[in-house]
Amino acid sequence: MSTIRDVAERAHVSTMTVSRVINRSGYISAETRARVEQAIVELGYVPNSLARSLRFKQTKTLALILTDITNPFFTTVARGVEDVASENGFNVIFCNTDESPVEEAEQLNILAQKQTDGVLLVPARSSAEPVEFLQRQGVPVVVLDRRVPGGGVDVVRCDSEQGAYDLVRLLLSLGHRRIAVLAGPQGVSTAADRVAGYRRALAEAGLAEDPRLVYFDEYTQAGGQRMTEQALAAQPQPTALFAANNFIAIGAYRFMRQAGLRVPEDVALVAFDDLPAAIVMDPFLTVAAQPAYAMGQRATELLLDRLAGSAPAGHQEIVLPIELIIRRSSGDALSSAAS
Amino acid sequence: MSTIRDVAERAHVSTMTVSRVINRSGYISAETRARVEQAIVELGYVPNSLARSLRFKQTKTLALILTDITNPFFTTVARGVEDVASENGFNVIFCNTDESPVEEAEQLNILAQKQTDGVLLVPARSSAEPVEFLQRQGVPVVVLDRRVPGGGVDVVRCDSEQGAYDLVRLLLSLGHRRIAVLAGPQGVSTAADRVAGYRRALAEAGLAEDPRLVYFDEYTQAGGQRMTEQALAAQPQPTALFAANNFIAIGAYRFMRQAGLRVPEDVALVAFDDLPAAIVMDPFLTVAAQPAYAMGQRATELLLDRLAGSAPAGHQEIVLPIELIIRRSSGDALSSAAS
DNA sequence: CTGTTAGCGCGTTCAG
DNA sequence: CTGAACGCGCTAACAG
Numbered sequence: 001m002s003t004i005r006d007v008a009e010r011a012h013v014s015t016m017t018v019s020r021v022i023n024r025s026g027y028i029s030a031e032t033r034a035r036v037e038q039a040i041v042e043l044g045y046v047p048n049s050l051a052r053s054l055r056f057k058q059t060k061t062l063a064l065i066l067t068d069i070t071n072p073f074f075t076t077v078a079r080g081v082e083d084v085a086s087e088n089g090f091n092v093i094f095c096n097t098d099e100s101p102v103e104e105a106e107q108l109n110i111l112a113q114k115q116t117d118g119v120l121l122v123p124a125r126s127s128a129e130p131v132e133f134l135q136r137q138g139v140p141v142v143v144l145d146r147r148v149p150g151g152g153v154d155v156v157r158c159d160s161e162q163g164a165y166d167l168v169r170l171l172l173s174l175g176h177r178r179i180a181v182l183a184g185p186q187g188v189s190t191a192a193d194r195v196a197g198y199r200r201a202l203a204e205a206g207l208a209e210d211p212r213l214v215y216f217d218e219y220t221q222a223g224g225q226r227m228t229e230q231a232l233a234a235q236p237q238p239t240a241l242f243a244a245n246n247f248i249a250i251g252a253y254r255f256m257r258q259a260g261l262r263v264p265e266d267v268a269l270v271a272f273d274d275l276p277a278a279i280v281m282d283p284f285l286t287v288a289a290q291p292a293y294a295m296g297q298r299a300t301e302l303l304l305d306r307l308a309g310s311a312p313a314g315h316q317e318i319v320l321p322i323e324l325i326i327r328r329s330s331g332d333a334l335s336s337a338a339s
Numbered sequence: 340m341s342t343i344r345d346v347a348e349r350a351h352v353s354t355m356t357v358s359r360v361i362n363r364s365g366y367i368s369a370e371t372r373a374r375v376e377q378a379i380v381e382l383g384y385v386p387n388s389l390a391r392s393l394r395f396k397q398t399k400t401l402a403l404i405l406t407d408i409t410n411p412f413f414t415t416v417a418r419g420v421e422d423v424a425s426e427n428g429f430n431v432i433f434c435n436t437d438e439s440p441v442e443e444a445e446q447l448n449i450l451a452q453k454q455t456d457g458v459l460l461v462p463a464r465s466s467a468e469p470v471e472f473l474q475r476q477g478v479p480v481v482v483l484d485r486r487v488p489g490g491g492v493d494v495v496r497c498d499s500e501q502g503a504y505d506l507v508r509l510l511l512s513l514g515h516r517r518i519a520v521l522a523g524p525q526g527v528s529t530a531a532d533r534v535a536g537y538r539r540a541l542a543e544a545g546l547a548e549d550p551r552l553v554y555f556d557e558y559t560q561a562g563g564q565r566m567t568e569q570a571l572a573a574q575p576q577p578t579a580l581f582a583a584n585n586f587i588a589i590g591a592y593r594f595m596r597q598a599g600l601r602v603p604e605d606v607a608l609v610a611f612d613d614l615p616a617a618i619v620m621d622p623f624l625t626v627a628a629q630p631a632y633a634m635g636q637r638a639t640e641l642l643l644d645r646l647a648g649s650a651p652a653g654h655q656e657i658v659l660p661i662e663l664i665i666r667r668s669s670g671d672a673l674s675s676a677a678s
Numbered sequence: 679c680t681g682t683t684a685g686c687g688c689g690t691t692c693a694g
Numbered sequence: 695c696t697g698a699a700c701g702c703g704c705t706a707a708c709a710g
Contacts, residue, residue: 001477014681049452051703054389055686075414093430113388138340253620281592353697390687393702
């Protein structure tokens with residue numbers, strides 16, 4: 001662990017000269033430069049960017065706060081973030097909140113202390129608090145995937161309401177009339193939006209909403225299992241299920257298989273969030289697929305633009321298109337007898 | 340962005356006093372403490388941990404270098420790492436190398452500059468260089484998942500050779516005699532070890548090795564497809580395939596499906612690395628499953644112990660057990676006519 | 679072309 | 695119980 005001073009002594013110059021060699025700033029005679037460079041390699045000197053950051057108030061580090069890196073949707077987002085960040089010389093710290101606002105607040109506090117240049121935030125709850133905290137600290141934020149109240153902040157997300165609407169419309173067009181929605185936590189915007197899209201599609205079709213067909217739980221496999229059990233207990237039984245994310249869909253599928261129900265023959269199933277082709281042997285689910293990688297990219301680009309001061313004034317809300325991918329789980333059109 | 344000085348002025352004390360209330364060090368009268376604490380909240384003061392790190396030479400930040408966070412195996416490892424790290428007050432920077440030693444070297448250099456307290460490294464290639472670089476810089480390293488030559492370093496991994504051996508033994512016990520192995524890059528230890536395990540099983544069964552049944556390519560879906568195409572062109576055709584990781588297995592499966600071959604009826608398939616239950620609707624592959632989450636945990640615990648100076652002297656090599664999970668893709672015992 | 683001075687924000691001496 | 699001074703490693707000004 002040699003410092004710039006060690007290098008300076010060894011090369012018989014001042015630390016400033018070494019600094020100039022490293023940063024290619026100012027004029028240096030070829031001879032001194034050579035001497036300094038030699039000293040650097042001999043000592044295996046690596047500049048301490050902490051000291052540099054302290055001066056410049058720039059750490060070249062971003063943070064990505066999400067609920068669970070284990071969810072393939074977020075994994076892909078993270079990859080998009082990291083790719084853009086590293087292209088631009090930034091590192092990224094990642095944190096899992098597990099949807100807990102408490103965890104989130106703690107992480108945010110630490111990141112502020114560490115002088116993270118910017119934060120990409122998937123808010124645990126639909127609350128203005130975390131964003132405001134960051135803004136008070138002067139840390140630029142881009143909100144990812146979810147909406148937050150207030151709106152004085154950059155957001156990159158998809159149109160969950162529309163995606164849900166499309167998915168439910170598809171089911172309606174296949175003849176389904178009793179469709180249950182298995183959503184995430186009430187307080188999360190995507191869950192609320194997806195239920196809203198479901199409702200719009202139903203209303204448009206002139207169908208009354210049945211409260212026994214609307215469920216909120218966690219965005220997890222276990223949540224999906226619980227909601228499916230309840231939904232299928234409703235009489236008359238729903239003929240189709242709309243899972244508000246990939247994990248819920250897996251839980252639903254598992255539960256039905258265990259209950260001896262076939263998908264889509266007995267109950268159709270559609271979901272939000274595709275599973276990457278690379279980790280699926282047999283794509284089966286009909287889904288509203290969000291461009292996860294692009295979301296990560298765009299959000300990071302926007303954040304970096306903000307840091308560089310090159311982003312347009314005011315706050316941006318970038319809404320990326322959702323792709324409806326129809327596969328087998330939604331089944332064929334229902335025979336009229338079944339409806 | 341207020342500093343400790345702002346707080347001091349506002350509370351009419353010196354910066355030292357503020358420092359003391361923040362760190363609960365030394366004696367402070369209850370009254371002064373209250374005044375300082377009030378100033379802190381009024382200003383929304385957050386200590387700058389950069390300055391602190393500069394003094395203490397401790398950033399409370401680790402780095403996780405892996406090939407691709409998008410691979411569910413590594414995603415799970417990452418989650419294990421982050422959980423242990425954050426429990427202990429550390430953050431984690433993650434970097435993807437895409438198996439490129441060049442990317443890896445660049446990342447390592449940056450991380451050394453950033454004074455990362457420790458590095459968890461999945462080496463891109465079986466080379467001592469990256470580890471030695473880090474050690475020269477005085478940055479503790481734990482190597483994850485793969486072996487590196489030299490050995491003067493802590494390692495947390497699984498026994499790839501044994502796992503491969505078990506998998507191939509299973510195929511042999513089912514009557515297979517022509518088994519192809521589709522491995523990762525030659526220079527990666529896990530690929531080499533898995534081929535070694537394959538060879539041992541074959542040798543033990545008194546079977547000669549056929550070079551047309553041994554392939555090395557990338558640990559990707561595309562690599563899997565390419566190798567499968569080649570392997571299946573061998574005459575007589577192999578009756579079983581051993582894919583050295585999950586992505587290769589997917590590629591193999593895809594290729595066979597496209598070629599109109601059924602798994603396991605026409606060709607059996609076994610693989611290394613399970614896909615997490617949470618992202619698989621229908622577990623199908625017979626696999627040698629590595630405890631990915633535990634690997635991340637153990638490696639991080641070991642690294643933190645090293646940082647605390649509480650790890651035993653010398654270098655540890657922790658080898659975690661592999662679980663053989665037999666599912667449908669390995670098929671039933673071959674009828675003797677088929678062999 | 680090169681060196682000196684000063685300061686980024688903090689915490690640990692060592693005095694009061 | 696509290697404060698002043700110094701230095702962690704680095705670099706922008708300003709000499710020379």
